[in-house]
Amino acid sequence: MTEQHAIRVGLIGYGTAGKDVAETILSGQAGNTRLTSVLVRNAGKYNDVSLDSCTITDNEETFFAFRPDVVVEMAGHEAVIRYAETSLQHGCDFMVISVGAFCDQKLYDRIMASASQQQKRVLIPSAAIAGLDRIAAAAQGPLERVMLTTRKPVKAWRDTYAEEVVDLDTVTQPTLIFEGNARESSGIFPESVNVSAALSLAGVGFEATQVRVLVDPTIEKNVHEVTAKGLFGEVRIEVQNTPSPNNPKTGYIVAMSVAHALKNLSSPLVIG
Numbered sequence: 001m002t003e004q005h006a007i008r009v010g011l012i013g014y015g016t017a018g019k020d021v022a023e024t025i026l027s028g029q030a031g032n033t034r035l036t037s038v039l040v041r042n043a044g045k046y047n048d049v050s051l052d053s054c055t056i057t058d059n060e061e062t063f064f065a066f067r068p069d070v071v072v073e074m075a076g077h078e079a080v081i082r083y084a085e086t087s088l089q090h091g092c093d094f095m096v097i098s099v100g101a102f103c104d105q106k107l108y109d110r111i112m113a114s115a116s117q118q119q120k121r122v123l124i125p126s127a128a129i130a131g132l133d134r135i136a137a138a139a140q141g142p143l144e145r146v147m148l149t150t151r152k153p154v155k156a157w158r159d160t161y162a163e164e165v166v167d168l169d170t171v172t173q174p175t176l177i178f179e180g181n182a183r184e185s186s187g188i189f190p191e192s193v194n195v196s197a198a199l200s201l202a203g204v205g206f207e208a209t210q211v212r213v214l215v216d217p218t219i220e221k222n223v224h225e226v227t228a229k230g231l232f233g234e235v236r237i238e239v240q241n242t243p244s245p246n247n248p249k250t251g252y253i254v255a256m257s258v259a260h261a262l263k264n265l266s267s268p269l270v271i272g
């Protein structure tokens with residue numbers, strides 16, 4: 001594929017992970033892709049940022065006027081609510097990391113209907129979790145149980161629901177702050193447990209996916225453990241993600257995974 005035929009990428013959000021994704025595209029790590037436009041809330045904040053020929057805008061029309069092939073959301077649940085259907089209706093695939101927004105079943109159904117109607121796709125990279133491929137394959141046969149346990153250090157829980165249930169300044173032991181299903185965890189932790197939604201969509205759905213969330217002052221990394229059992233056998237996968245210094249809720253791996261997913265769109269060899 002020549003540069004002329006590069007996949008045109010529109011990015012929503014230029015925060016911790018969005019900035020890293022932009023850099024992977026500009027450095028060629030995301031395959032044959034070209035960053036055309038970045039949609040932010042206040043373009044004035046980014047006057048000093050220069051991204052080659054890419055335009056940073058807070059105007060939705062300007063953003064879509066660059067006719068991206070794929071819109072990559074790196075901005076949170078509210079951005080999914082605002083831009084998922086709009087992106088599909090503009091003829092773009094929609095790559096989403098704030099997957100927890102899909103816990104709103106009506107929103108999810110509308111987005112899926114738009115994707116089918118437009119013959120476009122919603123793409124969910126693994127991001128902070130691993131093993132979605134295995135869970136999706138295992139879901140072909142009966143799956144008895146899928147469970148996620150998410151643990152993060154204290155600094156990852158500032159400004160979240162965790163502050164309502166535990167004193168982050170004094171906690172010394174791993175402390176369970178949530179136990180329930182993925183429908184609930186996706187809504188309660190919009191910035192921290194999107195992985196539970198991705199796991200649900202790969203496997204047995206939001207109600208049947210069990211989730212436990214812990215504040216863990218004894219660890220340095222963000223840890224996600226997936227266990228599942230079914231006709232296929234059993235699996236236990238644990239990832240330990242290095243938190244990003246700019247936002248300890250998010251790991252470096254999130255942008256790396258998006259870069260890999262973008263690369264898969266143009267690569268003759270597709271893995272994962």
Ligand SMILES: NC(=O)C1=CN([C@@H]2O[C@H](COP(=O)(O)OP(=O)(O)OC[C@H]3O[C@@H](n4cnc5c(N)ncnc54)[C@H](OP(=O)(O)O)[C@@H]3O)[C@@H](O)[C@H]2O)C=CC1
Binds near residue numbers: 017079098249250
């Ligand atoms: N699936 C997964 O494994 C993971 C998913 N996530 C999701 O990714 C999101 C982003 O993570 P991260 O980069 O660390 O978060 P940051 O808070 O560092 O960055 C979010 C950025 O999004 C921008 N933003 C918010 N709303 C909009 C909007 N409507 N339009 C354009 N830009 C917007 C914010 O801009 P402003 O400066 O205006 O506030 C901010 O720059 C998280 O909120 C979470 O939902 C994160 C980690 C893992």
Ligand SMILES: O=C([O-])CC(=O)C(=O)O
Binds near residue numbers: 191195
């Ligand atoms: O980066 C992580 O550890 C996971 C995360 O924030 C999320 O799923 O929203």
